[in-house]
Amino acid sequence: xxxxxxxxxxxxxxxxxxxxxxxxxxxxxxxxxxxxxxxxxxxxxxxxxxxxxxxxxxxxxxxxxxxxxxxxxxxxxxxxxxxxxxxxxxxxxxxxxxxxxxxxxxxxxxxxxxxxxxxxxxxxxxxxxxxxxxxxxxxxxxxxxxxxxxxxxxxxxxxxxxxxxxxxxxxxxxxxxxxxxxxxxxxxxxxxxxxxxxxxxxxxxxxxxxxxxxxxxxxxxxxxxxxxxxxxxxxxxxxxxxxxxxxxxxxxxxxxxxxxxxxxxxxxxxxxxxxxxxxxxxxxxxxxxxxxxxxxxxxxxxxxxxxxxxxxxxxxxxxxxxxxxxxxxxxxxxxxxxxxxxxxxxxxxxxxxxxxxxxxxxxxxxxxxxxxxxxxxxxxxxxxxxxxxxxxxxxxxxxxxxxxxxxxxxxxxxxxxxxxxxxxxxxxxxxxxxxxxxxxxxxxxxxxxxxxxxxxxxxxxxxxxxxxxxxxxxxxxxxxxxxxxxxxxxxxxxxxxxxxxxxxxxxxxxxxxxxxxxxxxxxxxxxxxxxxxxxxxxxxxxxx
Amino acid sequence: xxxxxxxxxxxxxxxxxxxxxxxxxxxxxxxxxxxxxxxxxxxxxxxxxxxxxxxxxxxxxxxxxxxxxxxxxxxxxxxxxxxxxxxxxxxxxxxxxxxxxxxxxxxxxxxxxxxxxxxxxxxxxxxxx
Numbered sequence: 001x002x003x004x005x006x007x008x009x010x011x012x013x014x015x016x017x018x019x020x021x022x023x024x025x026x027x028x029x030x031x032x033x034x035x036x037x038x039x040x041x042x043x044x045x046x047x048x049x050x051x052x053x054x055x056x057x058x059x060x061x062x063x064x065x066x067x068x069x070x071x072x073x074x075x076x077x078x079x080x081x082x083x084x085x086x087x088x089x090x091x092x093x094x095x096x097x098x099x100x101x102x103x104x105x106x107x108x109x110x111x112x113x114x115x116x117x118x119x120x121x122x123x124x125x126x127x128x129x130x131x132x133x134x135x136x137x138x139x140x141x142x143x144x145x146x147x148x149x150x151x152x153x154x155x156x157x158x159x160x161x162x163x164x165x166x167x168x169x170x171x172x173x174x175x176x177x178x179x180x181x182x183x184x185x186x187x188x189x190x191x192x193x194x195x196x197x198x199x200x201x202x203x204x205x206x207x208x209x210x211x212x213x214x215x216x217x218x219x220x221x222x223x224x225x226x227x228x229x230x231x232x233x234x235x236x237x238x239x240x241x242x243x244x245x246x247x248x249x250x251x252x253x254x255x256x257x258x259x260x261x262x263x264x265x266x267x268x269x270x271x272x273x274x275x276x277x278x279x280x281x282x283x284x285x286x287x288x289x290x291x292x293x294x295x296x297x298x299x300x301x302x303x304x305x306x307x308x309x310x311x312x313x314x315x316x317x318x319x320x321x322x323x324x325x326x327x328x329x330x331x332x333x334x335x336x337x338x339x340x341x342x343x344x345x346x347x348x349x350x351x352x353x354x355x356x357x358x359x360x361x362x363x364x365x366x367x368x369x370x371x372x373x374x375x376x377x378x379x380x381x382x383x384x385x386x387x388x389x390x391x392x393x394x395x396x397x398x399x400x401x402x403x404x405x406x407x408x409x410x411x412x413x414x415x416x417x418x419x420x421x422x423x424x425x426x427x428x429x430x431x432x433x434x435x436x437x438x439x440x441x442x443x444x445x446x447x448x449x450x451x452x453x454x455x456x457x458x459x460x461x462x463x464x465x466x467x468x469x470x471x472x473x474x475x476x477x478x479x480x481x482x483x484x485x486x487x488x489x490x491x492x493x494x495x496x497x498x499x500x501x502x503x504x505x506x507x508x509x510x511x512x513x514x515x516x517x518x519x520x521x522x523x524x525x526x527x528x529x530x531x532x533x534x535x536x537x538x539x540x541x542x543x544x
Numbered sequence: 545x546x547x548x549x550x551x552x553x554x555x556x557x558x559x560x561x562x563x564x565x566x567x568x569x570x571x572x573x574x575x576x577x578x579x580x581x582x583x584x585x586x587x588x589x590x591x592x593x594x595x596x597x598x599x600x601x602x603x604x605x606x607x608x609x610x611x612x613x614x615x616x617x618x619x620x621x622x623x624x625x626x627x628x629x630x631x632x633x634x635x636x637x638x639x640x641x642x643x644x645x646x647x648x649x650x651x652x653x654x655x656x657x658x659x660x661x662x663x664x665x666x667x668x669x670x671x672x673x
Contacts, residue, residue, distance in 0.1 A: 012569045013659060020562045056605065060634025061563055063656025071656055075634075 013065075020065040021113060027054050028110055035103045038095055045088035051102075052078060052085045058109075070112040077105045134449045135179035135245055136160040140167060140187055141207075150182065150207075150232065156491050157238045157442065158449025167191040179245055182207060182237075185219060185227075192222040203244035207232060235438045235493050242445050246389065254372025255279045257299040259290065259316070260334070261308035269303065269334075269364065276365040278372070285311045287319060294326060300372040300379075303355075306335035306346055314349035321350045330375050332367070334359070385459040387437060388444035396458025400468045400517050403456060407512035415469045415477035416511040418524045419443070422503045422536040424463040431495025439493055439502050446491075450484050466521070474510050474541060481506050481539050489537060503537035510542075551670045555597035556581045557588040557614055558632070559606040566659050575663025585609030589617055592624060599670060600624075601653075604633040604644065612647045619648065628673055630666070632657070 034051045037043035055078035062071030080101070084094035137159045141147030144165065151163040162178075166187060181195070185208040188195070195204070205226040206219045216227055225244055228237050256278050260266045263284075270280045281297045283290055285308035302320075306313040313333055320326045332353045333346055343354045355367060385392050391399060400416060407414050421427075421439065428436040440463065447457050447467060456468040469477050489503045507528025514520040523542040531540035554577050558564050564581040571577045580595045582588040586609060588600075600618060602611035609617070611631055618624050631644045634655040641652045651669045653662075 009569060009573055009660070012573065013566070016562060016566050016569065019565070023562060056634055057560060060655035061560060064563065064566055064659055065656075 017065045020061065020067075024058065024062070024067075024070075024113055027058070028106070028113070030054060031106055035106050038098050038102050039100070041092075041095055043091075043095060045085070045091060048081060048088065048094065049085050052081045055081060067112060070109060073105065073109050073112060077102070077109070080105075134158060134160045136162065136177065137241070138178040138181045138183075139163045140165075140181060140183040142166065142184060142187065150234075153234050154182075154238065156487050157234070158446040158487070159238075159241075167195055178202065179248075180205065180241060182241075184208070185215070188224060189218065189222055196223060203241070203248055205237070205241060205244070233494055235442055235491070238445065239438060239441050242441070250376050251369060251373050253277055253279065254301070254369060254376070255297065255299040256281075256301055256303060256368055256372065257293065257297060258282045258303045259285050259308070259313070260303075260305040261285050261311070262305070272361045272365055273368060276369065278365075278368065284308070285313075285316065287311065287316060290316065290320070291323070294320070294329075299329070300375040301330040301332060301368065303332050303334055303368065304351070306333050314346040314351060317350035328378070330371055332371060388441055388459050390444050390447075390465070391456070391458035393458065393460055396456060396460070396466055397517075397521075399456045399458070400466070400511070400521065403468050403470050404511055404514075404517035404520065406470065412471045412512065413473055414511040415472050415474055415508060416517075416520050416524050417467050417469075417477065417481055417506050417508045417539075418460070418521070418528045419447075419465040419467065419481075419504060419506050420528055420532070421463040422505055422532075424502070427495070427500070427502060430497045431493070431500060432497075435493055435495030435500075442491055442493070443488060443504065446484060446488055450480065450487075466524075468511060474508065477508055478539050478541055481508060485538055505531040505536045506539040507531055508539055508541045549598065551577065551598055551667065553578045553580070553595065553597045553599075554666070555579075555588060555592060555595060555600045556602075557585060557600070557606070557611065558603040559583055560603070563603075567662070570657075570659035570662040571666070574660060575666070577663065577666075585611075585614030585617065588614055589621075592618060592621065596623070597627065599666070600627055600629045601666075602629060602631055604631050604635070612644065615647055615649070628670070630669060 031051055031054055034043060034047045037047055055074050058074035059071055059078050062068070062074060081098070084098070088094065137154055139147050139151045139154070139161060141150065141163065142165050144163075147163040147165070151161040154161040180203045182205045183195075185206045188204065188206050196202075203226070204224045205228060206224040207228050207230060208215065209230045211227075211229045219227055226240050228240075256273055258266050258269050258273075258280065260269075260282070261284055266282045266284075270282055273280045281293060281299065283293050285305070304313045304317065313335075317331045320329065320331070330352045331350065332355055333343075333351050334355050334357055335343075335346075336357045347354065353371070355364065380389065383392060383395050384390065390396075403414055406412075421443065424436065424439070427439060440459075443465065444457075444459070447465065451457060451467065451469070454470055456470070458466050460466045467481075469480070472480075485504045485506060489501055492499050492501055494500075505528055507524045507526065507530070509520050509523035509527060511517065511520045514523065527540045527542040531538060534540065554571060556564065556567055556571070556579060558567065558581065561583070564583065568579055568581060571579045580591060580597065582591060584606065588602075592600075600615070602614055604611040606614075611633075615629050618627070618629075628650045629648065630651050630653055631647075631649045632653045632655055633640070633644070644652050650673050653665060657665070
């Protein structure tokens with residue numbers, strides 16, 4: 001969805017939200033009047049029915065306008081009143097129950113309305129969820145102006161962002177699942193306990209207007225993972241943020257194959273690892289089943305028992321190594337064998353490490369996590385571009401070819417695009433290579449966030465990128481990429497020559513319209529060339 | 545059965561003015577539908593023939609004619625005996641939902657709804673109908 005529509009919608013919703021609040025204030029006056037009658041003991045059944053109707057309406061509509069707590073509380077009070085409306089035969093009993101309770105809850109309700117409880121929900125819901133995998137970053141900053149300007153800056157880099165003045169206001173936002181937090185240092189020190197109780201394992205970046213080693217140590221000790229001093233260098237900070245997010249995602253996940261002949265033990269390991277967020281498969285050691293499972297599941301590591309009945313783990317490991325594909329797959333033996341000589345012998349046959357049984361659950365989980373993490377990092381070194389983390393040239397071309405084949409088989413349309421930064425050589429010359437690298441990374445991160453998880457993104461050459469959008473019409477691809485160009489041009493970088501921005505040219509072609517993937521890439525490249533000649537900064541689609 | 549026809553015209557019957565306004569944003573601006581919003585069952589019956597909606601969305605609790613009554617009246621019009629309908633309600637006990645579905649509704653959307661995702665939800669229901 002392009003930015004202008006989103007802004008338009010936010011603005012309209014904002015107006016409606018205000019109108020709703022004004023009207024609700026009038027309804028509160030009516031409820032207050034009924035509450036007064038209830039306390040005085042002279043409210044009648046009609047009045048109770050009226051309060052029920054008002055509460056029912058609030059319960060059904062407040063959430064739509066972002067007043068979630070107000071809606072929830074109104075629902076509770078509505079249910080309380082409803083029983084007496086359904087059966088109003090014993091009015092004096094009803095009034096005695098409601099009495100102070102009704103008034104008290106009403107006051108709470110009004111508080112939620114006055115607090116405008118979710119001041120920032122518009123930002124949150126400004127993008128339909130699930131369309132893009134944009135990570136949500138909470139900005140917790142007491143100063144509204146600084147907080148919201150930082151938050152707006154992050155949006156340009158392809159994050160969703162939500163500004164909140166303090167930790168408590170986040171706790172009142174049920175359902176928000178942030179991926180990272182940027183927080184004012186003194187707020188963090190005061191509330192790190194509470195924060196981590198709700199958000200375990202979440203990367204925290206502290207910002208501060210002062211800087212000393214003592215302070216840095218204090219923040220690190222409290223659990224902060226990064227520190228930035230004001231004035232903030234946003235490109236640098238988002239780059240760091242991106243690294244933290246990938247690291248956290250990698251560290252918390254992993255694919256583990258357990259090979260053991262003891263079903264109970266295997267089930268136990270499976271539970272421990274699964275509850276730690278790992279993806280687990282099990283196999284019983286039958287040599288004929290192992291390779292098919294490996295090919296299909298593609299684990300990061302294998303945990304293997306040393307002796308499974310007649311089957312020897314080390315022999316099985318050696319058999320796996322017959323296949324060049326599994327030469328680098330880490331294999332960790334699980335065994336009661338504590339004789340170091342025997343262990344070494346088993347390792348010599350193709351294993352990587354030994355875990356001696358009995359092994360505690362937390363030790364197992366930590367070891368497996370670390371192993372998976374390392375295995376993934378290694379794999380990335382091989383297949384990913386080191387600066388951007390995107391697919392390397394040769395791999396991305398393979399992926400595009402695979403998608404082209406899918407198009408032909410499944411008869412769907414997909415798009416391929418070449419992207420090139422405008423006047424990039426000049427950036428490197430005048431702003432320095434460090435700044436140039438940040439620009440490249442900035443575009444890589446924006447693409448990662450704005451495109452879907454299933455889209456293929458690669459670094460093609462120095463400042464050239466390629467993306468393939470499976471099952472995506474040319475018109476849709478054009479909209480999405482035009483929005484990327486627009487947002488990218490608004491990012492402000494800082495280099496040795498001061499602040500600057502960079503624009504982006506895109507050539508687009510329908511991957512599915514060409515007989516060979518190379519032809520589609522060539523067409524996109526031609527379109528890119530036309531865009532460069534037509535003034536850069538934007539998208540040109542190849543005529544097909 | 546799956547709907548192949550593209551959903552364009554939606555008739556909304558909702559007595560609350562602010563919900564009608566937010567539904568216009570949610571369905572016209574965000575969703576790209578052509579929406580006709582009516583304030584009562586009576587108004588809906590008067591304009592349904594001219595507008596010829598492909599889908600009708602009705603609030604359940606309305607003064608005068610409520611949602612289910614309105615739907616029954618719409619079903620009596622020969623052009624709209626089978627027009628798909630969705631109820632919106634702030635009450636979502638499962639037995640109530642069952643009774644609305646028994647009235648011939650495709651689905652029930654609980655209130656409050658999120659204006660940013662309402663259109664997607666309706667498309668989803670439409671496609672699977």
